Amino acid sequence: MWDFQVGFYIESSPIIGSNGKLYFGCHDNKVYALDSKTGVKYWDFEVADSGAIVSSLVIGMDETLYFGTLANRVYAVNGKTGEKKWDYGVNSGVNSSPLLTKNNELVVCSTDGTVYLIDGESGNLVWELDPSGTQIHSNPAISASGYIYVITKNGLVYSINSETGSVEEQFEIGETGDSRTSPLIDQNGGGFLINRAGSIF
DSSP states (O other): OOOOOOSSOOOSOOEEOTTSEEEEEOTTSEEEEEETTTOOEEEEEEOSTTOOOOSOOEEOTTSEEEEEOTTSEEEEEETTTOOEEEEEEOSSOOOSOOEEOTTSEEEEEOTTSOEEEEETTTOOEEEEEOSSSSOOOSOOEEOTTSEEEEEOTTSEEEEEETTTOOEEEEEEOOTTOOOOSOOEEOTTSOEEOBOTTSOBO
């Protein structure tokens, strides 16, 4: 049993890397790496522009950490050393968790409704799309065939081709569809969605 004090409150869910390190973001504008067994801090990384981190981090095969901030930036940080690999500016804050594809590309949704695909190694933009001009708070999901699914605040669900960034399909889940849960995509490409009113689709 151990405890570790940070500078402010935490909304980000922790993740554990293959090396046994515990990673999480915080409203004190930092990402922390701790020993999961002892609670000893390995490092912390402070982002620029007072960017609180509310979403959960995503970890790559090489222990790179990916996350967005409320200060309109996306970061890649070396999980072993705590050094920044790259950062990329987006149109508005990010409070949903990014998604890492099998091609090592990062799907990021900013709160203004823009969806970005960013190369995980270089930090270069592959494409960006604003499908509806409405906020996105839920995490994106991806099917085995490479279609990205996002839910907007006004209850529209979009299926986006990950290679081209074009909308392939859209449908509505109701006027109260301000969902903050992630779509669940099964191995056959079927999906399950929950809106804020408690309906399941």
